Amino acid sequence: MGAERLSAPDHEVVVIGAGPGGIAAGVELKRAGVRDFVILERADEVGGSWHENHYPGLEVDIPSLAYQYSFARNPDWSRLFASGAEVKRYHREVARRFGLYPHLRFGTEVTAEEWDEDRHRWSLRLADGSALFARFVISAVGAFISPKVDPGIPGLSDYRGRIQRPADWDDGYDLAGQQVAIIGTGASSVQITPAIAGEVGSLAVFQRTPVWCLPKPNPRIPPAVRLALRVPGVQAGVHGAALVAVDAALRTMSSTPLPVVRPALRAIDATAIRGYRGLLRLMVRDPEIRERLAPDYGPIAKRPTLNTGYLLAFNRDNVDLVTTPIERFTAHGLRTTDGVEREFDMIVLATGYHVFSDPETYTPGLVVGRDGLDLGKYFTENGLQAYESVALPGLPNRWTLVGPYSWTGSGWHAFVEMTAAHAVRAISEARRRGATCVAVRQDAHDAYHRRVYRHGAAMRYYLAELNAHVPTYYRNSQGDSTYIRPTGFFSARRAHHRFPFSDYDFDRLPA
Template sequence: MRPDHDVVIVGAGFGGMGAAIELKRLGIDDIAILEREDDLGGTWHVNHYPGLAVDIASVTYSYSFEPNPYWSRLFAPGVELKQYAEHVADKYDLKRHMEFGTVVRTAEWDDSEQLWRVTTGSGVRTCRYFVTATGFLSQPHTPDFPGIDSFAGTIIHTTAWEDGHEFAGERAAIIGTGATAVQLIPEIAERADELTVFQRTPIWVVPKLDFAIPPGAQKIFARVPFTQRIARMVNTSLLEALMVFGVLHFRQAKPGNRLAALVAKAHLRAQVRDRATRRALTPSYDFGCKRPTFSNTYFRTFNKPNVSLQTSSIERVEPDGIVTADGEKVLVDTLVLATGFNLWDVNFPAFQIIGRDGRDLGKWWRDNRFQAYEGITVPAFPNLLSLNSPYSYSGLSYFTTIEGQMKHMRRLFGELKRRGATTFEVTTDANDRFLAEVTDNLQSSVFYNGNCASARSYYFNQHGEAALLRPNSTLSTLRQMERFPVDAYRYS
């Protein structure tokens, strides 16, 4: 049976576009990119709250093969990432492959026909190869506080921002103090009459060395691309040192981790005047247990007279406000939910995927262990490339992960073509060896050697495993992704 497409990719963010670029380089052009939103860009289309910006320097948070010399700042605002996504889609002729407003409900491998059947809201598509690029943070978490449905004011989740909502004259409250909230809280504090920040877990925040990139420097980047490659290399090296020595090799390099925590504490002390507030904003877990972030304005916001920090847990929501466990009631006109995303319950995978012999990927992961060979393929799921998988996230920039997976695809499809085959499937032995390797490497990390009990980190799944990050340096990961043994797969 001839399928409708050679490849179906789910997701038109940077992961899906990277996969499509690599496939087109390999000569595969019959590609359908299915996107549930109404435009491309993934998280940079969905998110458009005030203060949105990258928290990794833009010279690193971009494709290495498609540098953008015209970033306005070292940490570019979100609108520029959206523009960059548009540029990439235009340059690599991706838009003609994209279909928006298309929600994928299930995907099932047909062993007799050796193809995937992908069910969407409008019918069934078939494809030879199936790629999931739904992102790590694509399924928003909405807390089910008692009484939240009775709230009479406005509720805004950061992933469904109401453009034009100004907060002027309002009593606002925000639940959450993760990376999104760190960017958003200073913006709301400038506009609202009152702002209450409900914090469950404090976050490590370090100074943000951010500045406008002068037009002259942009011209140099454009005319002499080597200069921007140097800037990328320097920034990547700094991130690598933070990741490898501060997080992955915590047991061997505890002083480095302690130094990072001291920098964050000094930053907090320099910016927040009140001692009790400083104490409440200081994490009780080790640096790196939860993803840290950068900001020069977040801590200072708590000095404002219209901003208060609430650390008591939420008991219930009433029509006009929030009641905490200690009996205090906070009156609220607009409630902002910066409550993050649900990774391990609904995002791995983001919809039902059925492989060979009826194996349900989500159920298999949850009943056993979360695992994927090289963070991209899974036994019993032929011709499936799962870009957002356990142990796939490499380094601190998502683009490191994407480009590593592109290298893996290049080698895998090259071998497929050399053998004249159409189907690949990773062997159980290769998958088991990889799982044992990453499990062993993680034993030195802060996740298993540090104090992470109070972090409530999305790095950990329901089995208590830190199964998101690949515990290798960026260079070794990229090398392994393009040099893995070809006999790790069966071909037919």
């Protein structure tokens, strides 16, 4: 990465990303007494996807009480499911309350990371061509790394109308009376569709795969309830009860023998699919549209969604559901494989993100560690894996907050708190010992990976066999379910807070 400087690192710790994970890491570092750290953020504000996304209808899809830090519980959420703007404000307020803004460096994108074995430090190449040197790196880039710019449909450059993306929405564009198309039926499409259906002239939703979408009552939280939420322990108790239920489901699934799990999952899916068809009969008038909206896969094979207005939108005269595959973009709209060309003033590309659980997300050359270990090549050749989801032996002094097998069924904040605690605990021990290099031991890494892979057998059956016909980011291109940590939330939390230091090697540079 060019000529190396002989001086000490610029910072003891560099955190990459100022979304929920980066904020959690910053708070943990301050609590541990680490003062020499910087948080690099490519955008101009904290919040990650909650700063970048501000499309119509944006809300959290789990209750607000479960979508916050344990160290910064908010008793004043306005609704059961908070709006995107409210969540964005929450992250800014937390960063300000815990004094993180002096440590933030906005408009700074890391384009490559390279380990320097001779100096026990990371060299970070930035988008402006400069370099930054750090003793320790915490990667907090999140689960949804970047939006998919290319929707995989030919002719995008030919289209002369307006393109909108959920992560880059032009709020100033006047939708009134416009002919609009939405490509995709994932979480953002489910929110955008009902939010704009009453404003546009016409709306065509292009569906590749039907989505599970359940009604989402979203009442305002009364003042009396907000007052109760201020009582110490109330929010933690409510959230904890929900975590116990999710944890029990994951542990049951991961520990039950496959001969028992297989028929049970088949029966659960079949029952759920029949039940959802009943819901469609209640909410959608047209029998043909109901049939096209009905999933033929299980409710957790893809990310399920919640939105009362999505299914109801297809009762509107100006909303159409298109299930014929798109052949290409044209100058004025879209042509489907049946030869029909539809003209649109605006097309919304709700086609998803590059996700942390896909090996293709990790570009070769982006992260290069000890003895030339290239993270992108390593994951492609060996599958996604990391000790407790955060560390690899060939990447010393580096932890990833959202890594392989990391999601525990909780809200994002709950598990980035514990992965941040893992990273800072290891850094703190290195500081106590005067060590300049911390690397997880190969045997500890391998033992953990064997264990988590074994517990993931039921999830792999569910995603790669029972529901193999449905595209989902819960199953990656290698047929593995590295999105989910099958052992559950509480097991993960104990492991991140109590991992034995003997699982790491601590070394120091010669004087």
